[in-house]
Amino acid sequence: MFPLVKLRLTFRALQDMNFSAYAGSTLRGIFGKSLRRVSCLAQRADCKGCAAVSSCPYAEIFENGALSNGGDEVPNPYVIEPFDIGVKNIGRGTEFSFNFLLFGKAVGKMSYALLAWSKTGNMGFTKERTQARLIRVDQICADGSVRPLYDFENADAETFEAQPCADLPPPVETDAVEIKLTTPLRIQHDGHPVRPENLTAKDFLTALVRRQQNMAKHHISDFPPVDFDRLRPAINGAEITDAALRWFDWARYSSRQKTRIALGGVVGTFTLRGDLTPLTPYLIAGRDFHVGKSAVLGMGKYEITRIFDRN
Known part of the structure; x- marks a missing residue:
């Protein structure tokens, strides 16, 4: 078992709201600002060099680069899963929801994260700073069931503690998985994104396992060791068939770099074929971890629509 908590956050719009075609960057930006406000004692512009960085909820959740000592890139231990792709117009008084996940040690800072989310509505979403109110928090459990935690519109509602645990599932005998x-999904080779026509099973599976391996290394000490050498034959032997993929283009504005950053990626469906049995635990777990670049923005999310019985 290892610590993972998946929350569904439900807000009520206090004004008409218009989200862009991909809301992940907008949600991340407002969350980061709010988390800094509720947890940063020094109120510095930069976490690096701060004496409190090792115990700061903001640094632990949102700025893991400030905690690193160089070497490989340290992923942040959270994921925001925004709404489905497409411009989303939300009328005043309407409820809207999205998911927020915390991994490993960061689960211990969940109260700070929820406090931050509760204040994002007052700060305002979208570039128009339209306001909303957090009204409900539910936990989505590993079996797909939904467990209510907080109902802020019902004073008599009972509150519950989240049960932050997950497990790497056992292997499933299969030679085909529909994704x-x-x-x-943004995977890069030599600084260039892999386009739909060039995506291979090796690209996808390597990024999948590396992401979980990296998260385990930096955040989840209880995650079962990833034996990449044992998985390599299955990764190298897999192939993609029945692909119906397209490129989805979008960009986010970086306030640090003062420019727009292209973050397009691949969406659609495909089937993985090969000796996939040893990879199925990572394929199943990867639905929460996501795959590829900018996973914190919700990129690289996928569903397993079918696991075939082995022929």
Whole structure:
């Protein structure tokens, strides 16, 4: 078992709201600002060099680069899963929801994260700073069931503690798995994104396992060791068939770099074929971890639509 908590956050719009075609960057930006406000004692512009960085919830959740000592890139231990792709117009008084995940040690800072989310509505979403109110928090459990935690519109509602645990599932005997990419998958080779026509099973599976291996290394000490050498034959032997993929283009504005950054990726469906049995635990777990670049923005999310019985 290892610590992972998946929350569904439900807000009520206090004004008409208009989200862009991909809301992951907008949600991440407002969350980061709010988390800094509720947890940063020094109120510095930069975490690096701060004496409190090792115990700061903001640094631990949102700025893991400030905690690193160089070497490989340290992923942040959270994922925001925004709405489905497409411009989303939300009328005043309407409820809207999205998911927020915390991994490993960061689960211990969940109260700070929820406090931050509760204040994002007052700060305002979207570039128009339209306001909303957090009204409900539910936990989505590993079996797909939904467990209510907080109901802020019902004073008599009972509150519950989240049960932050997950497990790497056992292998499933199979030689084919259907995948649906629901948010843009961005995998890069030599600084260039892999386009739909060039995506290979090796690209996808290597990124999948590396992401979980990296998260385990930096955040999840209880995650079972990833034996990449044992998985390599299955990764190298897999192939993609029945692909119906397209490129989804979008960009986010970086306030640090003062420019727009292209973050397009691959969406659509495909089937993985090969000796996939040893990879199925990572394929199943990867639905929460996501795959590829900018996973914190919700990119690289996929569904497993079918696991075939082995022929």
